[in-house]
Each structure stands twice: as C-alpha cells, then as structure tokens.
Amino acid sequence: MNYRTSKMIVCLGIVAILATGAFAGDSEETLPPAEKILDAYVEATGGTDAYDQVSNRVTRGSMALVAQGVSMDLTLYASKPGNLFMIVESDATGKIEKGTDGEVVWESSAMMGPQIKEGQEKTDFLREAILDKYARWREIYADAECVGVEAVEGEPAYKVILTPKDGRPQSLYFDQASKLLVKVALTVENPMGVIPVETFLGDYRKVDGLLLPYAVRVVVMGQERLMTTESIEQNVDLPEDRFGLPDEIRALIDDEPSEAPQAG
DSSP, X not given: OOHHHHHHHHHHHHHOXXXXXXXXXXXXXXXXXXXXXXXXXXXXXXOHHHHHTOOEEEEEEEEEETTTTXXXXXXXXXXXXXXXXXXXXXXXXXXXXXXXSSSOEEEXXXXXXXXXXXXXXXXXXXXXXXXXXXTTHHHHEEEEEEEEEEEETTEEEEEEEEEESSSOOEEEEEETTTOOEEEEEEEEEETTXXXXXXXXXEEEEEETTEEEEEEEEEEETTEEEEEEEEEEEESOOOOTTTTSOOHHHHHHHHOOOOOOOOOO
16 A cells, blocks of 8 residues: 555544444334433533533544554644644654644645645534534534434444534444443545545543543544554643644645736
C-alpha cells in the first residue's frame, strides 16, 4: 500500500475522528424513543453538568494499522465550540496535520502539501470536530430515531439513526446494559469517494467526572485500525494560536486567482 493510500485511510480512521445481528423479541412497539436513549447515554457518561464544565481536551495515544504492522503516534487537541487540531506521525506515513479553527478546514502533509477542504467534506469535518457532539445532539442533529436492537460484540444494543442538519444519517449503537455508545457507523466523503466507516468504542474510563473511551477500533475500506489512548487531559492551558491556521494554509487563502488575459 502506497503512502497516499495509507494517509487517506489514516485520516478516515481518525475523523470518523468512530458484525451485527438482530435480536429476536424486540419489536418497534417495545423500543424506547431515541431521545430517552441519548439522554441516558449523557447521564451514564457523567451528566450534562460534567460536560458543560469541559472547555477543551487533549488526547494522546497511538494508532496501529493492523495488516501493515505499522504504528503511529496520535495527538488530538479539541476545544469548544468546534476547534480541532490533530497530528499523526510515523516513519511509514510521515507527518500529517489536519484541523479547523471553526471556519476553515485544512490538511497538510509532506506527500500532498497544504490543502483546504470544501463542500461536504468540510461540512462533515466541522460537525465531527464539535467537542462532545453526541452529548449536544439536540443542537447539531435534525432528527433522531430508534430503529431496532442489534448485537455489537455479542451484546444487545439499541440502534439510533441520527440525521444531521446537513449531511448523511449515521447509526449509533448504545449498549442496553451500560447505556454507553459502543459503535458508530457512518459514511465519510473525500476525494476517494463516499467511504463507509465503522467505529467500535470500549474501555471507558472516568476523566474529570466523564466516562470516555480509551480503546477505539475503526474498520474502513476493509482495513482495521486500533487506536489506543494513553492519556486524556481536560481544561488545560493551550497556546492562544493552538487552532490558528498554519502559514501555508493562510497563503492558500490569500492567493488570489490570476485573471485570465483579455482578448485583444
């Protein structure tokens, strides 16, 4: 697999920044409303007050490309309302940076150079960059519906379809016993097309009153990524320019297209 393909799969795994079988005996008449399931998840992970007290989060860990035997260092900085900066680095992929200041979505790497994202890819990234978006689902999504019960890692989970105000619906799976989010299935749009991504979440640990997943398994394009969190810090002092646009990105914004020569 070449560098460009590896880089694309790496970014898909991160941004999504996230084998089932139906259980018998659960009919639509017995399904709880999606609002109740989502609110139960918020309570199970700490409650609204705990989420409101978090202004930023720094996550450090690693991501392994299982089939290729490649491991990468991963650092994500996020702050409210929707700022994100991520760094992925290894000998195999080089250094990849991607982020947003809440308005511009950008990416930079040695292979592809600086890029500004537009269209649906930008819209999706801005939404996924929102800190604790599922705890604030009423602000971000237009509709929520519980459509059934399916197995996730052998345990029954409610399947909730969340439809964003601008974008494709995504499926969230909440474990019936713990109320925790254990799987997210969505599609990501990028230059390679519309890519389905499945994210499995586990190993929840308490950080400043919030339960957060420390183990994430991502399946994309037939490839498996294992993301392991080493540390999570919240409400830390960040540099004022942590989410500022890099110079090479500002140069792209400031670069005016040259005017076509007039016919003489």
